[in-house]
Amino acid sequence: MNDYFDFEKSIAEMEKMIEKLKSISPDQNHYNDEIAELEKKCALQKQELYGNLTAWQTVQIARHPKRPVLLDYISLVFSDFVELHGDRSFGDDQALIGGFATIGKRRVMLIGHNKGKNVDENIKRNFGQAKPEGYRKALRLMRLAEKYNLPVLCFIDTQGAYPGIEGEERGQPEAIATNLTEMARLEVPIIALITGEGGSGGALAIGVGDSVLMMSHSVYSVISPEGCASILWRDASFSPQAAEALKPTAQSLLALKVIDEIIPEPLGGAHRNYEQTSQEIKRVLLKHLKRLSAFSTSKLLKLRFEKYSAMGLFSD
């Protein structure tokens, strides 16, 4: 399960050592003390490391190939999922999926990007980069949620909308713009959760929530650090600097009031403990569902409009 990044090297070594000691005498525990000490040391160092990640390190964790994807959450957070396919006009995008789902005792419409975790899945899911038909499917499901009076939960995890010629041809900008406009007035609560990468317009197109949440090691940005570095620094190797400058982390965005709450991940990242991650997600989602379901529709729309009206910092 554990693939380590460069900056996790010392932790990786300690964890390997612990494994090794444990495997030498699995029954008699000759090295109990050494193991305990190492584990304590390791835990401290983790606390130190993961509590002080750079933006660029966070980007890497957010993109971890073993990070849970929507299908994992569907089985761990939700029950009774009924996937609904198709945009009813062109196709069925497998990069962005959705359907009826139940969380706790609450019925919802669940929509989200789904990255793959291996080559085949990534081809099928187009690395979670949705095409216009994906965003149009999302809107169709939101409209259905409105008819059935179900809150909408959006799980966001994408580098961005697919930037190929088909996207331009079939109206990536139209699909995104229409979603932004329609979501602004959708008559049911919307909760958006950035689980991994929140990449630009492709993320926002299902991200206009009454509550916007981020996993503690996810990122949400107007452009990828690589893209920003190649434009502003004219050199993609300045990605760490660009990442720092863009302030795409949950902490920064909470401070900038772009998001409402951070969902803590297990030490080292969501990929280290799917179960714990899912429980936290469930707890926080249920809390927000409860809060939002108390509002009348007109109150909900008023609050949503005020929320987005207040986005941004400028001088006057």
Add this chain to the structure above:
Amino acid sequence: MNDYFDFEKSIAEMEKMIEKLKSISPDQNHYNDEIAELEKKCALQKQELYGNLTAWQTVQIARHPKRPVLLDYISLVFSDFVELHGDRSFGDDQALIGGFATIGKRRVMLIGHNKGKNVDENIKRNFGQAKPEGYRKALRLMRLAEKYNLPVLCFIDTQGAYPGIEGEERGQPEAIATNLTEMARLEVPIIALITGEGGSGGALAIGVGDSVLMMSHSVYSVISPEGCASILWRDASFSPQAAEALKPTAQSLLALKVIDEIIPEPLGGAHRNYEQTSQEIKRVLLKHLKRLSAFSTSKLLKLRFEKYSAMGLFSD
């Protein structure tokens, strides 16, 4: 201007003879009496012929290559036309066009099939056979009409929705079905006019009107006579019989309460006098616009629902 059908042979001969006599002595009018007599005889025979056309003959006139098309009516019946392109999701279908238009002093949304009158035009217009993006453009314009509080006028002239693979792929049935469903509740008056061929679902997809009108030599049918003959008679040469059996003429459909009024064409068909045809259309459309604009929205929708609820004859 005059292309004659077989059944117009005797009239064609008389008209040629009159032309000839007139041309022999254009100034002195030696043959004045003969001309007058021939013209009288010709007029009588026309009255006789065009007042008693068979269904199959009507089909042929409805398909006359010189019959006025929507673009003719746009310049003769309407003013200030602003064409609006595109379905906002895939393309701009030139077989089905639309835009803002003014008739008399009334502002409307005009939508309609447009056949071509020559090879180039017919390629561009796909012989008036719209694809899904055409029907979706029509719906978009109807929604815009709803926003701007404009009545919708639909000019229908098509063999049917385009039956190619692109139609199936991109959802011809979905586009038609959605239009039927949405038009049932569109909150502005809708007037549908079959100007030439009203071919099946491709016609009905812009045909759900509060008033449904037909030109006197137009046809409106669930299937073409040729199609019906090849299925039920297993031989397309039985098309005249099929045409008779299908009762697609304005007179029959008025009796069956499928349509509300017949707009008379000049003797011999609309292609013989564009100007006169257009004046009649304008007169009748203005009358219906006036009638429908008197209703409140709820009354309008109630009447529309009742109108379509009453369609059909069955035993109980």
Add this chain to the structure above:
Amino acid sequence: MPWFIKSKTSEEKRKPVKDDIWVKCGSCNAHVFKEDWFNSLSVCPKCGFHGRLTAYERIGQILDIDTFKEMFGRISPSDPLSFVWTRGSYKDIVKQTQDKTGLNESVVCGIGKIHDIPVSIAVMDFRFFGGSLGSATGEKILLAANYAYEHKIPYIIFSASGGARMQEGTLSLMQMAKTCAGIARLREKKIPYVSVLTDPTTGGVIASYAMVGDVNIAEPGALIGFAGRRVIEQTIRQKLPDNFQTSEYFLEHGFIDLIVERKKLKDTLKNVLQYYNR
């Protein structure tokens, strides 16, 4: 809009041949004991081919036992055009079809329950004039929609149709608008409408009520299409792909929400309906 173009031979091939003891599968030609065939809901135990059902067989499979109450059963075709063709008069052939099938029209309507959820339901029967949409069919489908509207219960239509009934001319075309007007009112009042597409759903039916469900469900391998294969091949002058006009093709192109095996259909309907939250 009508859709009678599939050749007789290929139609015949899909129809399971029944004798007293055996049913021969319309797809893999396996001989299956009649009892096994019906126990598996007319799905071939060998190859999974979904055979066609009569309206009452379908109702028996979907509704809770003894909950179905038929409605509008007397409504039946008239002969508005006095239509006559090589096979005879429409009137006579309607009579013969009624005698043969025991049905008055191509659709059976009523109310019942699905795992205790009350629903209004319309089920088409392909045996009656190829499940074609005539005036009486349209009337019944609208009345069942109106019943759902008035009683605020979900509406479910099982389609199985060759399209509009051309023997009723333009009146049959009008049924597309008429039925959709009923669906439109359900939309407005936020009452669920689920469309189930079964083999075959084509022509005027796929281009009206069958395509506009909140959720469109199809059985596997069903023939679903708008224009006839032959018409399309003439138009484009080339052969069509193999899965063209199947449930799977329609799912791929975004028009079907889910394809559900017959044995899971009742439970899936319940799952969908339970998400209606008013």
Add this chain to the structure above:
Amino acid sequence: MPWFIKSKTSEEKRKPVKDDIWVKCGSCNAHVFKEDWFNSLSVCPKCGFHGRLTAYERIGQILDIDTFKEMFGRISPSDPLSFVWTRGSYKDIVKQTQDKTGLNESVVCGIGKIHDIPVSIAVMDFRFFGGSLGSATGEKILLAANYAYEHKIPYIIFSASGGARMQEGTLSLMQMAKTCAGIARLREKKIPYVSVLTDPTTGGVIASYAMVGDVNIAEPGALIGFAGRRVIEQTIRQKLPDNFQTSEYFLEHGFIDLIVERKKLKDTLKNVLQYYNR
């Protein structure tokens, strides 16, 4: 979402070169007398190339004389991220840009009349940070929408933008949602909103308010696109068609209602607005 990928060279080529007497057309390289150039509304009299306009030039061409009243003019960028890159700090460069252009932000907003029809109007200026969408831009565009909403007058936006302003990070992305929220309320209250797309309209602007007009109008030959050409070429690994990402390409694909030459733009706007019938 940002869109700065067009190479400097090709950007430069499109920009007409001005000296005291002549303007050199950015497309055909013709030298045009400055007076003729401006008399033809900055459209090349030789080849019809539509040169870029400043916001105030545009306002002068579109609104009835002396009817424009600027609003929200004081709103200007802050530096929420303390953004610094190779060129320096965002704060400083904003200051320099303001001094150079005389503008406070990339959009000028206000009210005025088009052939006597009162409108709320927002006009972007590409000279200010490539017309990029920052927090202050979004605020002004929303406030102008709100003005139209409260006074029930049509709203018109002229877009000219390279996309979201990355120096404001995720806050600039949020401006897409913020501006569309304003447009959504206009929709709800049935107040007209016309979007005019001029050269260039790309990235986050084409993917928000610029694409959702009741009527989308484009000037001929404008660069209109979502992703950058280079990004797309890298993705698909092949050359793109020549008219790719132009007004004409977007019309063909159904996203633009009409392409209108600059000299007819004011009259066309009037024609469209007069159809609003409330």
